[in-house]
Amino acid sequence: xxxxxxxxxxxxxxxxxxxxxxxxxxxxxxxxxxxxxxxxxxxxxxxxxxxxxxxxxxxxxxxxxxxxxxxxxxxxxxxxxxxxxxxxxxxxxxxxxxxxxxxxxxxxxxxxxxxxxxxxxxxxxxxxxxxxxxxxxxxxxxxxxxxxxxxxxxxxxxxxxxxxxxxxxxxxxxxxxxxxxxxxxxxxxxxxxxxxxxxxxxxxxxxxxxxxxxxxxxxxx
Amino acid sequence: xxxxxxxxxxxxxxxxxxxxxxxxxxxxxxxxxxxxxxxxxxxxxxxxxxxxxxxxxxxxxxxxxxxxxxxxxxxxxxxxxxxxxxxxxxxxxxxxxxxxxxxxxxxxxxxxxxxxxxxxxxxxxxxxxxxxxxxxxxxxxxxxxxxxxxxxxxxxxxxxxxxxxxxxxxxxxxxxxxxxxxxxxxxxxxxxxxxxxxxxxxxxxxxxxxxxxxxxxxxxxxxxxxxxxxxxxxxxxxxxxxxxxxxxxxxxxxxxxxxxxxxxxxxxxxxxxxxxxxxxxxxxxxxxxxxxxxxxxxxxxxxxxxxxxxxxxxxxxxxxxxxxxxxxxxxxxxxxxxxxxxxxxxxxxxxxxxxxxxxxxxxxxxxxxxxxxxxxxxxxxxxxxxxxxxxxxxxxxxxxxxxxxxxxxxxxxxxxxxxxxxxxxxxxxxxxxxxxxxxxxxxxxxxxxxxxxxxxxxxxxxxxxxxxxxxxxxxxxxxxxxxxxxxxxxxxxxxxxxxxxxxxxxxxxxxxxxxxxxxxxxxxxxxxxxxxxxxxxxxxxxxxxxxxxxxxxxxxxxxxxxxxxxxxxx
Numbered sequence: 001x002x003x004x005x006x007x008x009x010x011x012x013x014x015x016x017x018x019x020x021x022x023x024x025x026x027x028x029x030x031x032x033x034x035x036x037x038x039x040x041x042x043x044x045x046x047x048x049x050x051x052x053x054x055x056x057x058x059x060x061x062x063x064x065x066x067x068x069x070x071x072x073x074x075x076x077x078x079x080x081x082x083x084x085x086x087x088x089x090x091x092x093x094x095x096x097x098x099x100x101x102x103x104x105x106x107x108x109x110x111x112x113x114x115x116x117x118x119x120x121x122x123x124x125x126x127x128x129x130x131x132x133x134x135x136x137x138x139x140x141x142x143x144x145x146x147x148x149x150x151x152x153x154x155x156x157x158x159x160x161x162x163x164x165x166x167x168x169x170x171x172x173x174x175x176x177x178x179x180x181x182x183x184x185x186x187x188x189x190x191x192x193x194x195x196x197x198x199x200x201x202x203x204x205x206x207x208x209x210x211x212x213x214x215x216x217x218x219x220x221x
Numbered sequence: 222x223x224x225x226x227x228x229x230x231x232x233x234x235x236x237x238x239x240x241x242x243x244x245x246x247x248x249x250x251x252x253x254x255x256x257x258x259x260x261x262x263x264x265x266x267x268x269x270x271x272x273x274x275x276x277x278x279x280x281x282x283x284x285x286x287x288x289x290x291x292x293x294x295x296x297x298x299x300x301x302x303x304x305x306x307x308x309x310x311x312x313x314x315x316x317x318x319x320x321x322x323x324x325x326x327x328x329x330x331x332x333x334x335x336x337x338x339x340x341x342x343x344x345x346x347x348x349x350x351x352x353x354x355x356x357x358x359x360x361x362x363x364x365x366x367x368x369x370x371x372x373x374x375x376x377x378x379x380x381x382x383x384x385x386x387x388x389x390x391x392x393x394x395x396x397x398x399x400x401x402x403x404x405x406x407x408x409x410x411x412x413x414x415x416x417x418x419x420x421x422x423x424x425x426x427x428x429x430x431x432x433x434x435x436x437x438x439x440x441x442x443x444x445x446x447x448x449x450x451x452x453x454x455x456x457x458x459x460x461x462x463x464x465x466x467x468x469x470x471x472x473x474x475x476x477x478x479x480x481x482x483x484x485x486x487x488x489x490x491x492x493x494x495x496x497x498x499x500x501x502x503x504x505x506x507x508x509x510x511x512x513x514x515x516x517x518x519x520x521x522x523x524x525x526x527x528x529x530x531x532x533x534x535x536x537x538x539x540x541x542x543x544x545x546x547x548x549x550x551x552x553x554x555x556x557x558x559x560x561x562x563x564x565x566x567x568x569x570x571x572x573x574x575x576x577x578x579x580x581x582x583x584x585x586x587x588x589x590x591x592x593x594x595x596x597x598x599x600x601x602x603x604x605x606x607x608x609x610x611x612x613x614x615x616x617x618x619x620x621x622x623x624x625x626x627x628x629x630x631x632x633x634x635x636x637x638x639x640x641x642x643x644x645x646x647x648x649x650x651x652x653x654x655x656x657x658x659x660x661x662x663x664x665x666x667x668x669x670x671x672x673x674x675x676x677x678x679x680x681x682x683x684x685x686x687x688x689x690x691x692x693x694x695x696x697x698x699x700x701x702x703x704x705x706x707x708x709x710x711x712x713x714x715x716x717x718x719x720x721x722x723x724x725x726x727x728x729x730x731x732x733x734x735x736x737x738x739x740x741x742x743x744x745x746x747x748x749x750x751x752x753x754x755x756x757x758x759x760x761x762x763x764x765x766x767x768x769x770x771x772x773x774x775x776x777x778x779x780x781x782x783x784x785x786x787x788x789x790x791x
Contacts, residue, residue: 046571047726049766060773061765066571081765085728088762092731119735120749145730154274161274165566165724166283168549170734172724175283177268177275178261178290185276 007073022064022075023051033077034086034108037146038065039196042156045147050086050108054079061085087112095119096170098142101200105144127173132181135189137208140173142201149174149193149202162187229255230263234270242273243582245281245564249288250545258289273564284566284723286548287506294335298322298370299352299507300361302338303468304663304699305345305625307713310363314349317363321370334370340550340717341468341667342507345625345699346632347377355509379479380632382649385611387619388595389635392479397514400521403482409527411598415490416535420450423494427597429605431617436462436553436590437666437694438770439683442597445587448577449495452585459497459539460562460581460588461488463504463511464546464553467666468717469697472621473591475633477504477511480595481518485541487594489527490601492539495587499540503558506546515543550721554769555580555588557723568725569769592621592696612638616682620696626663627654627702639685643677645698657702661785665694667714668774670781692777708744708789711782715740718775729772732763736776743790753790757783 006015009026016025021044026033035051038044046063053064056074061081076082090105091114099105109116130138145165153163162185166175176185194202209215233251237244248267253259259282268278282288298318302311315338324331326338344350347359351369358374368374381393391398391406403409415423428443449457461484465473476484484502492500504512519541522528530538549567551557556570559581580586596618600608609617616638622645625631629651636645642662646652653659662672669692672679679689686693701710715737722733739756742748749755760776760783767773783790 045725046768049726049728049768052766060767063571063768081761084758085762085766088758089727089731089766092735092759092762093727095735096731118755119738122735122738144727145724161276164274164276164280166280167724168284169719169722169724169730172730175276175279177279178264186274 005069005071005073007069007071007075009075010077016069018069020069022053022055022062022067022069022073025069026064026075026077031077033064034111035065036105036108036144036198037148039148041196042148042151047145047147048089050089052082052085053077054082083112087114090114091116091118093144095122096124097144097199098124098139099144099199101142102144102198104198123170125173130182131205133183133187133189134205135191136194136202136204138174139201139203142199143174144199144201145172145174146198148196148198152192152196153187157192158188158190160186160188160190163193230266231270234266238270241271242564243562245271245273245278246285246544246547246561249282250547253288257295258292260290264290271564277565280566281564284549285506285546288547292330294330295333296335296354296370297352298334298336298354299339299342300336301340301342301344301348301350302713303341303717304667304710304713305469305631306341306349307709308626308701308705309348311349313363314351314361314366314369317366318351318369321366339507340720341466341470343465343471343474343505344377345469345471345623346380347375348625348631350377352507352509357510379475380630381475381479381635382630382632383635384649385619385637386635387599387611388476388483388592388621389480389633391483392475392633394479397478397517398480398482400482400518400525403480407602408482408598409486411601412486412490412527413533415493415601416533416537420494420496423490423601424450426605427494427600430596430600430608431605431615432593432596432600432608433683434590435592435596435621435696437467437668437692439693442589442593445577445589446491446494448575449497449580449585449587452578454585456499456582456584457495457497458581458584458586459488459492459495459500460558460586461500461502461591461594462553462555462558462588463502463508463591464558465508465591465695466505466550466553467668467695467697468714469623469625469663469666469699470695471623471625472633472696474508474511476591476595476621477508478514481511481515482522483595483598484515484591485518485522485528487597488541489532489539490597491587491589491594493537495585497587498538499542501542501544501562501581503544503546503552503562505552506548512543512545519543549723550717551723551769551771554771557769558588559586566723568723569771571768613680613682613684615684620681620693622681622696622698624650624698624700626700627657627705628652628698628700629654636681638682640681641677642672642679642681642698645681646677646700653700653702655702657704659700660703660705661701661707663697663699663701663710663778665692666697667717668692668771668777669694669697670778671785673785707782707786708740711779712737712740712744714778718771722771722775726766726768726772728763729767729775732759732767732772733775735759736763736779740779748791753783753787756790
């Protein structure tokens with residue numbers, strides 16, 4: 001097997017080292033593939049599926065963040081199937097979660113002309129804000145389940161394992177052991193989870209209080 | 222919560238502790254049997270004993286339906302309301318049981334009882350069915366609610382039919398075939414022959430037989446074994462997928478309950494072929510009778526020297542660990558099943574890498590369905606040519622079909638591949654019940670598609686069905702007569718997938734819920750403008766963009782209905 005792989009992305013010939021993902025290969029030639037859950041600091045899992053592309057000969061679409069390039073591969077990043085899937089995922093996400101502070105996703109919605117009213121009457125995730133510690137708040141109505149906070153809390157960074165999932169399917173949410181308040185868990189308040197949250201679901205307490213006008217700008221919290 | 226001595230808990234956990242995280246599901250089952258549910262204090266001890274982070278223990282408990290973090294009644298009653306049971310009045314039985322016990326959807330527990338609506342229990346030929354504790358009851362009637370709650374009612378008996386039966390020769394007795402009986406009918410001769418030849422000759426024989434997987438994906442079995450045998454690794458694992466949960470499917474349950482040694486023989490042969498010293502059978506938690514029968518058969522086989530160290534004096538060692546699932550359809554997906562054995566939430570993994578190179582514990586693994594492995598002893602004993610004498614050229618052998626719904630004689634049918642759907646339904650199973658007309662067949666399972674009366678001449682083989690555009694799936698033929706409201710059937714399928722989506726990838730996690738909401742509107746005739754297009758887009762997105770086979774087929778039946786009967790979506 002040669003170390004260099006040549007493939008075609010949107011009619012453009014691209015040569016990259018073996019082991020490169022389609023997403024990286026596209027970015028190397030300035031072809032933009034949008035994505036949500038992908039983050040440089042976390043293990044790519046391919047859960048949001050907004051980075052899907054159409055690869056000739058494959059039955060389903062491929063998540064470009066986790067699919068490696070292959071010799072002679074022909075990739076289309078904006079076929080009808082790709083656009084339908086990404087737009088529908090964004091519309092479904094918007095019908096479920098409060099995206100008001102997810103600026104990157106809001107940009108994607110604009111770019112793909114997704115319909116914000118596509119799913120009238122759809123059940124939304126309604127979870128009360130968890131304000132159980134002095135460092136940060138958790139507002140899971142804004143959580144898109146990108147996995148990043150669970151990943152950095154575990155093997156991708158801190159190894160403290162304070163967070164995991166609870167429930168299943170649409171009812172999935174992030175939780176501590178038996179929903180214990182954060183100070184009674186293994187959390188060390190490192191703040192990594194807040195740092196990687198893309199939607200404002202995790203926010204420092206200070207920022208949250210400032211937004212609510214509960215502490216004046218510039219004061220010591 | 223009953224006061225239980227901490228010593229008993231510690232003693233119980235000490236049996237599992239040396240295994241670490243892989244023992245998480247077995248340990249949770251064991252302590253839940255003691256306490257009736259899984260209180261926080263007990264879950265803490267489990268996590269400590271096995272060295273699993275507490276948040277992960279909680280994550281696992283909350284993933285599997287049959288683990289209860291809150292107190293439940295002494296007897297848990299699970300009433301099936303999936304397709305076959307729904308047609309037979311499962312919802313009425315559920316209502317009657319709830320009414321009798323004074324519980325409802327919100328408050329499921331009263332006194333000694335907890336009542337749950339269950340997804341398919343794999344008792345479709347005895348519909349409507351329920352599990353009262355560990356007791357299966359079929360042909361339940363709403364008027365019997367009081368007796369049902371006492372565990373009284375019709376005990377499911379083997380309903381096994383067909384022609385030229387190879388896999389089911391020992392089935393239909395309504396009890397397990399003992400080791401002595403199995404040996405008398407030629408049992409374990411295939412294993413004896415296998416151990417006399419090389420593993421490569423064994424794999425060549427299976428390849429020559431043309432055997433392909435019976436779990437739904439139809440992957441060539443010999444090719445899979447060869448991949449696992451040749452992949453580099455520190456250990457190899459041979460796994461039997463007995464997590465049969467596809468609505469309408471009960472073939473594996475019947476095989477396991479009535480002829481468990483056939484499966485064990487196939488599994489040991491497969492282990493020898495790939496060079497595995499350790500194997501697992503992952504059995505769904507809703508099959509108590511199969512669990513009993515398999516456990517007994519494993520003990521018998523170990524005593525007789527068919528399992529364990531130095532099998533039949535050949536120096537070949539193979540141990541089997543029987544693992545019990547805990548209520549999660551997704552764990553039938555092979556990589557999710559590995560995660561469950563590893564003590565994790567049953568999330569499917571990305572593929573590639575495939576199991577043959579990176580499977581259980583990251584090692585080369587072959588995983589086969591129960592029915593697939595049950596074909597193996599015959600192939601090895603009589604050879605590929607003899608195996609090919611039944612079936613078609615491209616689909617050799619026989620197939621188990623699960624007939625249920627509005628059919629005169631529901632049951633398990635074994636026929637050679639290549640018979641027509643009409644022959645199976647009309648000649649063998651007596652046609653549609655009560656002389657009614659056929660409206661449709663749910664074909665291949667909930668993840669399958671609808672067949673219409675004009676497709677009755679389809680040939681029941683992989684190539685024949687491909688030509689007709691129907692998925693063989695797990696062999697489900699669920700008959701729906703002319704009087705049924707298809708919108709109700711679709712609603713049931715929508716409810717199933719919404720309940721069973723694991724929630725890992727966005728399209729399936731949200732799509733199954735949006736699909737259900739639209740199907741709810743359709744069922745009551747209150748659709749919104751654009752609902753047909755909406756459910757079409759959601760369906761195509763799940764099919765095209767989901768991470769695993771569950772999401773990729775969660776809209777399969779709905780999309781087929783949309784093609785055949787577009788009018789019911791408006």
